[in-house]
Amino acid sequence: MVNIPMGRFVYADNAATTRISEPVFQSMVPFLTEQYGNASSLYGLGRDSRRAIEKAREKTANALGAEAREIFFTSCGSESDNWAIKSTALAMSHKGKKHIVTTAFEHHAVLHTCQTLEGQGFEVTYLPIEPNGIVSVEKVEKAIRPDTALVTVMYANNEIGTIQPIPEVGKLCREKGVVFHTDAVQAVGAVPIDVKAQNIDLLSLSAHKFHGPKGVGALYIRKGLVIPNFVDGGGQERGRRAGTENNAYIVGLGTAIELACASMEEKNAKVSAMRDRLIRELLKIPCTRLNGDPVKRLPGNVNISFEGVEGESLLLMLDSKGICGSSGSACTSGSLDPSHVLLSIGLKHEVAHGSLRLSLSDMNSEEDVDYILEQLPPIVQRLRDMSPIWEKIQREA
Amino acid sequence: MLYSEKVMDHFTNPRNVGEMPDANGVGEVGNAKCGDIMRMYLKIEDGFIKDVKFKTFGCGAAIATSSMATELIKGKSIEEALKLTNSAVVEALEGLPPVKIHCSVLAEQAVKAALSDYYTRLGIDPVPIVGVLSDCEECH
Numbered sequence: 068m069v070n071i072p073m074g075r076f077v078y079a080d081n082a083a084t085t086r087i088s089e090p091v092f093q094s095m096v097p098f099l100t101e102q103y104g105n106a107s108s109l110y111g112l113g114r115d116s117r118r119a120i121e122k123a124r125e126k127t128a129n130a131l132g133a134e135a136r137e138i139f140f141t142s143c144g145s146e147s148d149n150w151a152i153k154s155t156a157l158a159m160s161h162k163g164k165k166h167i168v169t170t171a172f173e174h175h176a177v178l179h180t181c182q183t184l185e186g187q188g189f190e191v192t193y194l195p196i197e198p199n200g201i202v203s204v205e206k207v208e209k210a211i212r213p214d215t216a217l218v219t220v221m222y223a224n225n226e227i228g229t230i231q232p233i234p235e236v237g238k239l240c241r242e243k244g245v246v247f248h249t250d251a252v253q254a255v256g257a258v259p260i261d262v263k264a265q266n267i268d269l270l271s272l273s274a275h276k277f278h279g280p281k282g283v284g285a286l287y288i289r290k291g292l293v294i295p296n297f298v299d300g301g302g303q304e305r306g307r308r309a310g311t312e313n314n315a316y317i318v319g320l321g322t323a324i325e326l327a328c329a330s331m332e333e334k335n336a337k338v339s340a341m342r343d344r345l346i347r348e349l350l351k352i353p354c355t356r357l358n359g360d361p362v363k364r365l366p367g368n369v370n371i372s373f374e375g376v377e378g379e380s381l382l383l384m385l386d387s388k389g390i391c392g393s394s395g396s397a398c399t400s401g402s403l404d405p406s407h408v409l410l411s412i413g414l415k416h417e418v419a420h421g422s423l424r425l426s427l428s429d430m431n432s433e434e435d436v437d438y439i440l441e442q443l444p445p446i447v448q449r450l451r452d453m454s455p456i457w458e459k460i461q462r463e464a
Numbered sequence: 465m466l467y468s469e470k471v472m473d474h475f476t477n478p479r480n481v482g483e484m485p486d487a488n489g490v491g492e493v494g495n496a497k498c499g500d501i502m503r504m505y506l507k508i509e510d511g512f513i514k515d516v517k518f519k520t521f522g523c524g525a526a527i528a529t530s531s532m533a534t535e536l537i538k539g540k541s542i543e544e545a546l547k548l549t550n551s552a553v554v555e556a557l558e559g560l561p562p563v564k565i566h567c568s569v570l571a572e573q574a575v576k577a578a579l580s581d582y583y584t585r586l587g588i589d590p591v592p593i594v595g596v597l598s599d600c601e602e603c604h
Contacts (some may be wrong), residue, residue: 377499379523383475396499396523405499417496453481453527455503455519456496 076389077435081276081367082225082253082426083393087319088278094322095280098315106312107301116314123321127285130328131270132261139286139304140317144252144273145176146297147286150308151248151269152180152219154294156189159216159246167191168210168218168245170202172411174225176271177250181219189216196411200229200359207236208243217246222254222270226395226408226424227359228368230258237266246292252276252284256327257335257365268292272324274316278428279323283316334429339366341427341436346371348440352447354464358409358422367427370395372414375457376421376450378405384446390439395422417456467524468558474528479535484517488585491577493597494570500526502574504534508582513537513545518574525564529571532556537575542582546594548575573597 078086098119104112106120121135128135141147156167169181171193181191192210194202202220211218218240223230233249240247248269251260256277262270269292273284288294288307300309327334346357346369354374373381378396385392395406396419404410405419414422425439451457467475484505492503500522507515516538520530532553537545550568554560560568576597580590 375521377522377526380475380527383472383524387476416499420496420499453478453519454521455492455501456521 074389075438077431077438078391079425079427079431079435079439080391080393081428081431082228082365082424084275084281085278085428086430087275087280088323088326088430090326091279091319091322095315095319098318102314104314106314107303116312119318120312120314123317126321126325127272128287130255130260130324131272131287132263133287134290136305137262137287137290139288139308140312140320141284141286141297141308142282142313143284144174144250144271144276145284147271147273147284148174148176148248148250149180150286150297151271151288151294152177152217153184154297155217155246155248155269156184158294160189162216164214164216165189166212166215168194168207168215170194170196170220170231170411172196172200172224172226172408173219173221174250174252177219177221178407198413199363200224200227200412201363202231202236204232204235204239208239211239211243211245215243215245217248219248219250222249222251222260223258223365224359224408225253226406227370227412228253228365228426229359230254230363230365233267234265240268241266253365255324256331257367259331262287262289269294274320274323277323277327278430280316280319283313283320285320330429335366338427338429338431341431341433342367342369344433345369345425345427345436345439349443352444354460356418358412358414365426367431369425369427370422371425372409372418372422373447373451374418374421375454375460376447378420378422380450381421381423381446384450385443388442388446390442393424393426395424396420466561467528468560470556470558471525471528471560474531474557475524478518478527478531480517480531480538481519482517483519484515487517487578489578489580489582491574491579491581493573493577494522494526496521499523500567500570502526502530502570504530504574504578506578506582508542511542513540513542522567522570523564525560525567526570528557529553529560529567530574533571533575542579545575545579548572 104116106116124135124138127138250271252273255272268289270287275281296307298309358370378394395409409419487505489506494500503519505517516534518530550572553568580594583590
């Protein structure tokens, strides 16, 4: 059941997923209809598919400062993370290296993969995060050991939007001769990335975060880095990730990444202005805090905790007004613990429960921000009026 | 997370929300750490619950179960209120997602905590009447 009220509809959950843009959709249509050839086939219909896929690969490579042959298409960001981490771990374990360095606030695609490897005899260091939501390069350096197989640090955090010192970590890893992977799912299209200049060995991305389709991602593997194949089978993706290519979706990824990176500066200026106005105005509500660094953050990310309020209730009430957001509350995660990201930057449980993430894209408008600012404060007030802990919080504030 | 229409109704328009300065039984259960706190206010006269109010910090289900619990005990005798179970609250709400069942347990306990307070204020040991209130298992 799609439950959209008659009034305004504001989609402010672009960190969860984005709407496919019209040019992306149009570029995909032929490959869902008349251009259905298998890219491995010899005849014209197949060759057309092959050309389109290779064009998408070039566009993806250009967006990252990589070479086309270093781009491997996958089904999603999680698959890319799994491939990068598990295969590197396996390759390095043959050299006696069984230690992985990561951070405490990675996406679950990385954290749970690392936990699986722990069960297979790897040792993992989960680095703590500074209160501003950024990992310390010094701590990464101290964590690297002679038996470190891999360092994996996300480019930008999915909940609080903080941008990590990836060029610095990359330089450090290159100097130490350690393989460096970054989950850049939230960063691609929002932060300038150059895998060569930033010394990145492996990078994961996902199309649906930048107005591309769901169900397609990519892994950049630096030329010269040899890691095991992820799917054995036919010769697709140069034999490293077998399975008939998802032509339409790969083409959609190519169009989306090209568009996202072509207009990055202009788009970021527009989106970050909306972000900053939202943050500025929402922080006027008492007993409220911004989570994550105010400057080193993704252009569209707003993450705010409202004390005395529980996140799921907030989301349900926003939904009733046609506003889509997300929360780090336990109740939205299906467990009783609030977001590991918010806990990692030192938030108390009760404050983490009251967090709200609003993530904007270039498809949002200043009118959307006006509407959120009109609707959200009375909702927070209503929930606080209902909250048995609000009085105490006010007294202590 | 899919809530029944009844849950959404009680979440959107909670019944009996507020405080009660002249309550003669007040109970609070849950903790902020696990994300749910319910406070229940009762005004008991002649063995009947004349009025009830609640305040809740928590998710949609926590607010809806509090609201429903107050509706189920309002005007009832203490004996009837003591028989309120979490499953009765869940049933009246036309079901809850499995991860939210603990909210209905909290609602039952909030009523019992308020009744315990009522007896304690009268100088009567509540334990033989209300029983021992256990903490929500999932909070530990």
